[in-house]
Amino acid sequence: MKSRVSIKTIAEQVGVSTALVSYVLNNKNENRINKDVAAKIRKTAKELNYQPNQIARSLKSQKTQTIGLIVADIANPFSSQIARIIEDEAKKNGYSVIFGSSDESEKKTHDLITLFVNRQVDGLIVAMPEHSEDQILYLKQTGIPFVLIDRYFPTIPANYVAIDNYNAAGKAIRHLLANGHRRVGIISYKTSLHHLNERVRGAVDLLKEEAMVGEVRIDHAQEDVIKAIDKFLAGDNPVDAIFATTNLLTIDGLKYINSLGLKIPDQLAVVGFDETDAFDLFYAPVTYVKQPMTALGQKSVKILLDAIESNGSIESAIFDTELIIRKSSVIPR
Known part of the structure; x- marks a missing residue:
C-alpha cells in the first residue's frame, strides 16, 4: 500500500519547516508568509495528492x-x-x-x-x-x-x-376571502406537532364557523385526503375552496379533484403550502405559501x-x- 503523504513529506520536498507547511495548509498567519513560498507549498501538496489527517485534526481540536x-x-x-x-x-x-x-x-x-x-x-x-x-x-x-x-x-x-405558521395560514385564508370564497375546507395531518396545528388554528380563527377541517393520518394520507374532500363537497353547502397545510397534501388533493372532473379555480379554488415543481406543472399553477x-x-x-x-x-x-x-x-x- 502506498504510504500516506504527510506534512513532513511536503516540508522536506519544499525545504521548509513542518510548522510553516501547517500554517499555509491551514490558512494561518498568511500575511507573515512569503507568497511565493506559500504557493510552492500548495502546489507541492496538490502534486503529492496530500489529504489532511482528519483523525489527527479532531484529536487536536476536539472537533470532527x-x-x-x-x-x-x-x-x-x-x-x-x-x-x-x-x-x-x-x-x-x-x-x-x-x-x-x-x-x-x-x-x-x-x-x-x-x-x-x-x-x-x-x-x-x-x-x-x-x-x-x-x-x-x-x-x-x-x-x-x-x-x-x-x-x-x-x-x-x-x-x-x-x-410564523399561524400568520402564514392567515395569509392564505385572507387571500381566499378577498377573492369571494367563504366556505373553505382545510386539509391537515392529525398530529400533535405544533407547527401544523398552528396552520390549522390560523385558518380556523379567520373562517370561524365556515371552516371545515379534514384530518389526515400520515400513514393513510391519500385515502384520508379523498375522504376529506368528499366530506367537503357533500351536502347542500359544499366548500368553494381548499387550503392544504403541506405540499404533499396539496398534491394528493389536486390528484383527486382532477379525477372528479372539477375545474380549478372555476369550481374549486386551491391554496397549498411550500413550493414544489408539481405546482408549476398543474394546468392551473398553484397558489402556495412560500417559506424562506x-x-x-x-x-x-x-x-x-x-x-x-x-x-x-x-x-x-x-x-x-x-x-x-x-x-x-x-x-x-
Missing part, C-alpha cells in the same frame, strides 16, 4: 468538523431543499454534513441520533417527528449542541428555527455553530412567509 442533519423525509421537496442549503452553508464554515431521514418515525430518529452521537458529530440540526419530546430532553442531557428546524416544541426550551428556505437553512447553521463555540444561551428565530398568488385561487373576472 461534522454536523448531523435529520430531516423528516428526504423524498419531500421541502426536506431535500433545506438539506442542500444547510450542506452548502456548513461547507462555507468548514463543516461536513451527515444526513439521515427519520421518515416521521420516533424510533428511527432515536437510532439516527444515537448513530450521530457515536460518530462524535459536533452538533445536530433536527426536524423532529411527533412524540419526540424525550429525544429532545436526551439531547439536552448529553450536552451536544442542537437546533430544531421547522418543528419545535413550545414547552421545551431549545434552539430552533421556524416560520435559504434564511431557514442558513440561520439554523449559524445558531448551531454559535452553540458549538459557546454552549451559551438558547436562541430561536421565527421567519415570515410569502403568499405566491397564481391561477389556482383566482377566478377570472
Whole structure:
C-alpha cells in the first residue's frame, strides 16, 4: 500500500519547516508568509495528492468538523431543499454534513441520533417527528449542541428555527376571502406537532364557523385526503375552496379533484403550502405559501455553530412567509 503523504513529506520536498507547511495548509498567519513560498507549498501538496489527517485534526481540536442533519423525509421537496442549503452553508464554515431521514418515525430518529452521537458529530440540526419530546430532553442531557428546524416544541426550551405558521395560514385564508370564497375546507395531518396545528388554528380563527377541517393520518394520507374532500363537497353547502397545510397534501388533493372532473379555480379554488415543481406543472399553477428556505437553512447553521463555540444561551428565530398568488385561487373576472 502506498504510504500516506504527510506534512513532513511536503516540508522536506519544499525545504521548509513542518510548522510553516501547517500554517499555509491551514490558512494561518498568511500575511507573515512569503507568497511565493506559500504557493510552492500548495502546489507541492496538490502534486503529492496530500489529504489532511482528519483523525489527527479532531484529536487536536476536539472537533470532527461534522454536523448531523435529520430531516423528516428526504423524498419531500421541502426536506431535500433545506438539506442542500444547510450542506452548502456548513461547507462555507468548514463543516461536513451527515444526513439521515427519520421518515416521521420516533424510533428511527432515536437510532439516527444515537448513530450521530457515536460518530462524535459536533452538533445536530433536527426536524423532529411527533412524540419526540424525550429525544429532545436526551439531547439536552448529553450536552451536544442542537437546533430544531421547522418543528419545535413550545414547552421545551431549545434552539430552533421556524416560520410564523399561524400568520402564514392567515395569509392564505385572507387571500381566499378577498377573492369571494367563504366556505373553505382545510386539509391537515392529525398530529400533535405544533407547527401544523398552528396552520390549522390560523385558518380556523379567520373562517370561524365556515371552516371545515379534514384530518389526515400520515400513514393513510391519500385515502384520508379523498375522504376529506368528499366530506367537503357533500351536502347542500359544499366548500368553494381548499387550503392544504403541506405540499404533499396539496398534491394528493389536486390528484383527486382532477379525477372528479372539477375545474380549478372555476369550481374549486386551491391554496397549498411550500413550493414544489408539481405546482408549476398543474394546468392551473398553484397558489402556495412560500417559506424562506435559504434564511431557514442558513440561520439554523449559524445558531448551531454559535452553540458549538459557546454552549451559551438558547436562541430561536421565527421567519415570515410569502403568499405566491397564481391561477389556482383566482377566478377570472
